[in-house]
Amino acid sequence: MTTLAQWLETETDDAALASVVLSMAAASAELSGVLREAPIAGQTGLAGHTNVQGEAQKALDVISNDVVLKHLTGNAAVAVLISEELDEAVHLAEGGAYLVATDPLDGSSNLDVNVTVGTIFSVLPSAGGLLQQGRAQAAAGYVAYGPATSLVIRIKGDVSVFTLSAAGEWLQTVVAAKVPEASGEFAINTARERFWDAATTGYVKDSVAGETGPAGKRYNMRWVGSMVADIHRILMRGGIFLYPLDSETVSKGGRLRLLYEANPMAWLVEGAGGLSTTGTIGILEIVPTGIHQRVPVILGSAEEVKRVEGWYAKG
Ligand SMILES: O=P(O)(O)OC[C@H]1O[C@](O)(COP(=O)(O)O)[C@@H](O)[C@@H]1O
């Protein structure tokens, strides 16, 4: 089976970029072990402080951030680290060619119930500064800590999936993931319905109407509540994920963060043939205004994303 290091040799001739991906993979392999034994080690529960977004940090949010920081600190190619758990960007190797933006532990509300969580990362050329469009990404990936630990990675070409073996090796298990163009599954937190805009309400209403509605087919709803797990399902078998702007999140710009949640996921979904949008503009086209900026996120199977865009176009 092809290892991650072998795949990187064929995927890029930039040794610095390959080393950044390998550092994130090494951090995630370590985290996989930490998460597996966290209840035994008494590492579940709150850390006792909040992050820059005002969210209560879990002990494992802090530990995950430390593990990622440790692995990137030793890499001369990494000039800057932006993390959900760090107020400011951290400057690492002087002259390093790359910047990494990461959500070291995504879905942490699911930690204490042993549901899939993840690590998300985006790699950008450091020369472009802290605030670059998603289009500028050199690579992006995530790791899903589920029944298997999966690394999903894309440089410029296809999206590959590697599975962590018991011996600690990343082995390629999917060569070119493809998001099916059509799907009958949507993922949205329906408890927020009272806050939704007309486009979201319209899209979901049409979908729930099934065969007799305007979509003309039956839908299922799936919502794990870990973005990594919801996007992984969509990358593997199609569907659409929506965390739209709603009347409660509008003042913050949305719920999910652009640099280390929306951009890397959009890079992967688009690389697998899907689409991504805020409803009105492609996620990868957004020019960031802050490192912890939040944005509306809609991505997945092309036909479904186009249906949502159709609703937003109605105004
Ligand atoms: O509280 P909600 O609406 O279910 O939000 C779920 C979303 O929040 C997140 O957990 C936010 O990520 P973090 O856990 O990294 O803060 C996403 O993974 C998920 O899609």
Ligand SMILES: [Mg+2]
């Ligand atoms: Mg997250």
Ligand SMILES: [Mg+2]
């Ligand atoms: Mg997080």
